[in-house]
Every structure is written in C-alpha cells, then in structure tokens.
Amino acid sequence: LLSHIDDMKRIRAELGMVIRVHPGLPNEETCDALADVRVDGVMLDIIGDQETITDVYHLDAKPSDYEAVLERLQRHKIPAIPHIVLGHYFGKMNGEWAALDMIKKYPPKILVLVILLPLTGTGMEGVIPPSMDEIGVFFETARLLLPTTPILLGCARPLGNMKIEIDKSAINAGLNGIAFPSEGIVGYAQEKGLEPSFINACCGVTW
Template sequence: MHYDLSGAKHIIAALDADQDIKALMLKAFMRRVELFGIDISFFNEPFTPISITGTGCSLKCRHCDSHYLRHMLDGSGGRLYSQVSFLEDRGAKGILLSGGSAEDGSVPTYALADDIKNIKQDKKLKISAHTGLVNEVQAQKLSDYLDMALVDIIGDDETIHDILGLDAHARDYERSLEYLSSSGIPLAPHIIVGLHNGRLKGEFRALRIVERFKPDVVVIVVFIPTKGTVLEGIRPPDIQDVARVITEARQMFDCPLSLSCVRPGGRYRSELDMYAILCGIDRIAVPSRKAYTISRELGLNITEVPQMCCSYGASI
C-alpha cells in the first residue's frame, strides 16, 4: 500500500531530539508501515493480574519490593479459583497469573499446575503468566495450561545482581526462553528500559537474546520510580534512550511491538507515547490522549481491542 510519509517526516523533524535519534525514528517508522501498514492497536482493558503468592516474594528488588503485588487480586491460600470466577462473571476474556518470585527467580505458578489446568478446562479463558526464570521441568508444567508466557529478559549481570538481588546471569534468562520455546509456549518477552537506576544497561543485549526465539510479540516496559522503594528518587529513563531501544527492536523484529501499560504516567507518558508511535510501535496498552492525537495526525487506523492483553500476537 502507498502511505505518504510527509506527515511523519514533518513531526519527527520538529522534535527536540538529537539528529541521530530522528534518523533512527524515521527509519523505524517506515519499517512499521512496511510490516503493519497504517494499523495501530490500542488495548485499553488489560488482563487483571492475580498474585498466586499474595504479597509474598522471596526477592527484595530495588525497583519493586513487593509494591505491585499489593495491587493485584490475591489468589493465594486457595483463592485462585474464586478470583478467576469473579473476573469471568465480569466479562473477562482472560487472566494474568503473577506473583512474587521464588528464590530461584521463578514465579511459581507451576506449583499450582493441577488447579490451573482445571481452571483452563472449566473457564475457557486465555491464561497468561509472568514466568520469571524457569528450568526445563517448570517450563514443561507451564505448557499444560499457558497461552502466553510473559518473560522479563534482563541482559546485564550487574542489573540482575544489584537491582533484582538475584544470583543469576543473563544466560539464565536465555535458557528460560529456550525451555519455554521448546515446550511450545508462545512467547511475549518483555524488555525493561532503564531498570538499572534509570539508565540503559543490557537492553540491547536483551534484544539480541530474544531475537533467537521468534517471539509472538515483543513488549517494551519502561522503569517507573515507585514510591516506597529504594529507587523512588531515581528519574525515569530519558525518552531518547527509550527511543533508541524501540527503534532497534523495530528493525530486529517482524512481529508486533507493544508498549506495556507498565510505564510512568503524567506528561512523561504523553511524550513517551508520541515517541513510541514514531519509533515503530504498532500497539499500546492503556494509551494516553496524546497517543490518539498523534496517531490521527499520522493517518493511522486505530483499532480498539477490548478486554485483551497487549502481549497477545496473532491470538487476538
């Protein structure tokens, strides 16, 4: 199809950004038009996360420290089935299983494999899960019920040790993708931009790790300085740094590239959404008003995807 790039060129040229960033953005935007035409998907109703561990977590990550678990539905202590039923009664099409990490870095949904298989049979809902690091046995158990594995991929050993407090290495994340992929589970790797104190450190290596595995979708997460954590006073990553990661991802992957709902809010989010679209993102979770505005200015065709997680690829 023919698409007039003059609007994108004009908007990018007017940005207060480095010239090399602008060149990368235009190239990436052209790539997304080549892959997806003028379509962009907005996911305003992500799956509701259910924590299988309640607020419990064996790690004390400097960026989270269990904060986000307190905002999930509590599926611990035998409450998982009732929480899923609660969501189903409200029209949910799927659920996101999550929770705190075990000491090995896994999110132990595999420990409830029989219960989750029963839920899958009874409810006919799509089931996604944050997996964390997994071994071969754990991945095989997950394959019995998972429709999509959401895996944070960390590409820097120092970040893994200092920020997550985990005795693991980037190679362990690569092995986790190997096990999940070999088990036949669709993959939605998540790249966390700025996790190392708001700076880039390992993101490009993480992209190279993911490149081996033909993911269904690649999700860009942006570090949020969270109140009550060690990193609450750290600035979020420079938006031009986020742009560098997104443009690189757009050139590397032919699959959908999604901007996660996990990203800072306010004016930062508005500016980030604009940059992300110009960098080649073709789907956004919980888009800002600016995302709508810039998409219309670019002549993109917005599709609203109801009650679905942005991590789903061809499955939507």
C-alpha cells in the first residue's frame, strides 16, 4: 500500500475521487501516510477471537492488535469502516461480541455487519450460519451501543428464505441500510413507515 501513496495523492488532487482502502492491520507508518492522503475511509474486519484469527484468517495477530488499529485510526483522524462477520468461526459466534465492544470504544464512520455465507468448494461448505435469534439480538445490541453510527447490513449473508428473515431483522432493529435487499424488503420497510432510498454503491461508501 505504501508504494501507492503518491498515486493516491494524485487521484485526490487531480480527480477528486473518493478513496477508501482495505489496508489489513495498518501500522503507524501506514496510518501516517493514509492521513496525509486524507483517505475517505479504511475498511477492515474487526475480530475479537484468537481462534478465528488463527484458524480462519491464518494470521499472526491477536485481538488486541485489532483494537490497537481502531485507536490508531482515530488518533490519525482517519474514518474507520469496520466490518464484523457473524458466524465466521465455522458458523459459531466466537468473538463477535468482543469485536463490537472494541468498536464502541472508537465510534466509526460506518459499521458494516455481514453474516457467514457458506460457499461451495471452500472449507466452510456445509457450515450452518448463526441462528436468526443470535443474528437479531446482535443487530439490536449494535444499534443500542452505537445509536448515532450508520449501521449497514452488507452484501455477504446467507441466501434464500434466511436472507429474507435477516433483512427483516435488520429493519426491525433499526439498521440504516441493506446491500442488495431481498425481494419484498422494500415494501416491508415502507409498511414500517420508512422511506427507502437507493444508492448505486458499495454499502461502505454510502455515508
């Protein structure tokens, strides 16, 4: 990423484009550089469980490293757009609550919530995602802990009838947006007295 800092500065200066990056776990040097560019946001998964970091992400990192990044971004005045993947430890809720606790200490620009989508041909094929009860409670708690933060339901989530139920749960919990809403969800939102608007962009760039 550091090798492209000059390119990003030119993009900002000459084209005025929005720049949001996926930098992994940026260190001080990288955060200094991103602050100099004045990036519009940094997107990263926040993981609160050592087993998930080791067994799923295969990274040499600790949960405390993720909290340190949130602090670092805030200190450098870089807008953070953290993602929490519900059920990332083979369908189990293993650290998502800890991740949410980290994020509430450093209120982000946007919080994106996604749910494990088991894909054919991967090590997660056949994994059962978290239950609707677990998902619904997490949505509601995130809303209560971050009352002024835009919370978005991202594009990665189970398909079929479960997707419909997840989308309804997001609306019921008061989340601010849904990527690729299920059929009928716009009408469901309108029945709740909401006025849906449509944005042709990644949910992480809607605010």
